[in-house]
Amino acid sequence: MTDHDTSDVLVVGSGLAGLAAALGATRQGDDVTLVTKATRPEGASSWWAQGGIAVSRDDPEQFKDDIVAASDDTADADAVDVLVENANDAVQDVLFETLAVEFDSGDDGPDYTREAAHSEDRILHVDAATGKHIHVPFLNYLDAHDGVEIIDDTAALELIRHEGRVHGAMLESDDDVRPHFAGSVVLATGGIGELYPRTTNPDNATGDGIAMAALAGADVRDMEYVQFHPTACVVDDADSTTGADADVAFLVSEAVRGEGGLLRNGDGERFMPDYHADAELAPRDVVARAVTAEREATGEVRLDVSPVDFADEFPGLADRCAEHGVDYDEGIPVAPAEHFLCGGVAVDDRGRTTLDRLYAVGECSRTGVHGANRLASTSLLEGLVWGLRAGADAAGNDADPIEAPDLLTRDPDLPDRFAREKFHRLRRVMDEQVGVERTPADLNRSLALLRRLKGEVDAYVRTRTSRSLYELRNASVTALLIARHATENTESVGTHNLVADAETPTAD
Numbered sequence: 001m002t003d004h005d006t007s008d009v010l011v012v013g014s015g016l017a018g019l020a021a022a023l024g025a026t027r028q029g030d031d032v033t034l035v036t037k038a039t040r041p042e043g044a045s046s047w048w049a050q051g052g053i054a055v056s057r058d059d060p061e062q063f064k065d066d067i068v069a070a071s072d073d074t075a076d077a078d079a080v081d082v083l084v085e086n087a088n089d090a091v092q093d094v095l096f097e098t099l100a101v102e103f104d105s106g107d108d109g110p111d112y113t114r115e116a117a118h119s120e121d122r123i124l125h126v127d128a129a130t131g132k133h134i135h136v137p138f139l140n141y142l143d144a145h146d147g148v149e150i151i152d153d154t155a156a157l158e159l160i161r162h163e164g165r166v167h168g169a170m171l172e173s174d175d176d177v178r179p180h181f182a183g184s185v186v187l188a189t190g191g192i193g194e195l196y197p198r199t200t201n202p203d204n205a206t207g208d209g210i211a212m213a214a215l216a217g218a219d220v221r222d223m224e225y226v227q228f229h230p231t232a233c234v235v236d237d238a239d240s241t242t243g244a245d246a247d248v249a250f251l252v253s254e255a256v257r258g259e260g261g262l263l264r265n266g267d268g269e270r271f272m273p274d275y276h277a278d279a280e281l282a283p284r285d286v287v288a289r290a291v292t293a294e295r296e297a298t299g300e301v302r303l304d305v306s307p308v309d310f311a312d313e314f315p316g317l318a319d320r321c322a323e324h325g326v327d328y329d330e331g332i333p334v335a336p337a338e339h340f341l342c343g344g345v346a347v348d349d350r351g352r353t354t355l356d357r358l359y360a361v362g363e364c365s366r367t368g369v370h371g372a373n374r375l376a377s378t379s380l381l382e383g384l385v386w387g388l389r390a391g392a393d394a395a396g397n398d399a400d401p402i403e404a405p406d407l408l409t410r411d412p413d414l415p416d417r418f419a420r421e422k423f424h425r426l427r428r429v430m431d432e433q434v435g436v437e438r439t440p441a442d443l444n445r446s447l448a449l450l451r452r453l454k455g456e457v458d459a460y461v462r463t464r465t466s467r468s469l470y471e472l473r474n475a476s477v478t479a480l481l482i483a484r485h486a487t488e489n490t491e492s493v494g495t496h497n498l499v500a501d502a503e504t505p506t507a508d
């Protein structure tokens with residue numbers, strides 16, 4: 001048997017969902033190893049969450065209705081029940097009592113706020129930077145906890161599977177690859193932002209957990225439902241560890257439009273009233289499509305913040321404008337950016353996948369809560385609720401070391417240029433053919449292009465094991481799943497927006 005490590009529960013990913021799973025498992029007395037390929041807390045979408053975390057207040061049934069309405073009536077009612085009925089206990093237990101998060105409050109207690117499509121004030125927040133105020137104390141709490149070992153800069157490359165059961169994962173750290181065997185594995189690897197040229201996600205969101213689970217034979221569902229945030233501030237800096245042609249500087253929260261910010265096209269004209277009765281406050285997918293159309297027609301779209309006391313009301317965003325050289329008095333240049341994946345690894349109400357001893361939680365999972373579209377501020381809550389439940393359920397199994405896959409003998413070298421070029425191609429296909437608007441012909445073309453690209457990447461994977469190559473492999477598997485599910489779903493619903501075929505340029 002090759003050198004290996006073991007633990008009762010292996011959690012892959014240190015966002016809020018992974019941390020909640022680790023807490024759930026260690027509370028059952030299990031030893032937990034939590035690995036993350038990030039080197040700093042910022043390497044998780046959880047750290048970047050701005051608006052907050054929704055809870056169930058006076059009217060749980062209304063909260064459920066809001067989730068279902070936002071999903072275009074496609075959310076799974078049982079999953080929504082699990083989320084809403086466990087929301088308050090999970091938040092009280094973990095965020096208030098265990099971590100003592102200091103949410104913004106007034107004399108009467110927490111200052112609940114409201115976001116688009118919520119019908120009551122039910123969102124807990126800290127400044128406009130809720131994520132880091134939860135994520136950092138949570139990491140510190142578990143770091144100091146005896147039963148949990150957190151290992152950073154360590155990537156899971158592949159699951160170890162035998163006869164329908166998952167036994168662990170192959171982990172890479174510092175070019176060294178070792179098997180880690182566990183009684184259960186919890187995937188908490190977050191989103192897929194790196195598959196698109198513009199994203200609000202941190203750099204390392206390459207869809208690893210979804211690809212690893214799919215390659216091991218787990219069911220993956222609803223991958224066509226990719227949510228684009230309509231107002232990401234765009235600047236011209238190419239900046240990504242994986243060679244992205246990304247130009248997103250930061251997310252400009254819906255709250256700015258809520259306070260009166262107006263979208264104007266390249267001719268300086270306000271256009272949203274022509275697209276929807278709610279104008280700038282229309283649903284995210286409607287605004288994303290309008291911004292895309294106006295950028296194409298007039299060259300750019302800017303968010304006019306002159307009706308807002310911007311520096312006073314949004315000091316954090318004003319600072320970020322300054323950091324990126326954006327003069328907000330001229331309007332903030334914005335474009336839609338990939339923000340959230342509603343689908344993922346199919347799980348039940350305890351995060352169990354279709355493979356024995358494999359769990360998935362958070363954005364990489366598909367619980368059914370979001371259906372075809374997500375209600376704002378429900379993702380952190382989903383990660384917290386399902387993380388705790390999955391962690392508790394995953395506990396109680398012993399690691400059972402078996403023969404590991406043959407990755408160990410492969411050459412780790414890979415020309416950097418290779419991954420960069422392939423990622424660039426992949427993003428072009430996803431942007432042009434599997435983006436905000438999709439036509440049947442484009443989707444079919446994307447399938448052919450992505451299959452070819454995956455074939456080229458697979459040829460390298462057969463002989464090499466570097467982290468960047470596996471991220472590329474995972475991205476190509478995940479992109480193909482999105483394109484395939486989008487091609488198979490002929491109904492335009494939620495974030496999956498099909499339009500009639502038109503003459504569009506191809507990506508290659």
Ligand SMILES: Cc1cc2nc3c(=O)[nH]c(=O)nc-3n(C[C@H](O)[C@H](O)[C@H](O)COP(=O)(O)OP(=O)(O)OC[C@H]3O[C@@H](n4cnc5c(N)ncnc54)[C@H](O)[C@@H]3O)c2cc1C
Nearest residue numbers: 013014015017037045046050051052156190362363379380
């Ligand atoms: C800018 C922004 C603002 C948002 N605002 C809100 C909000 O206000 N409210 C809300 O509810 N939601 C919000 N969201 C969505 C929400 O933040 C995410 O959906 C949620 O945090 C996902 O949590 P997670 O734990 O599943 O994944 P993440 O927090 O993304 O964590 C994923 C982790 O997995 C690790 N990882 C990935 N692959 C591997 C691998 N192969 N091996 C080891 N580690 C790996 C990563 O390094 C990271 O640590 C926002 C998202 C963004 C990007």
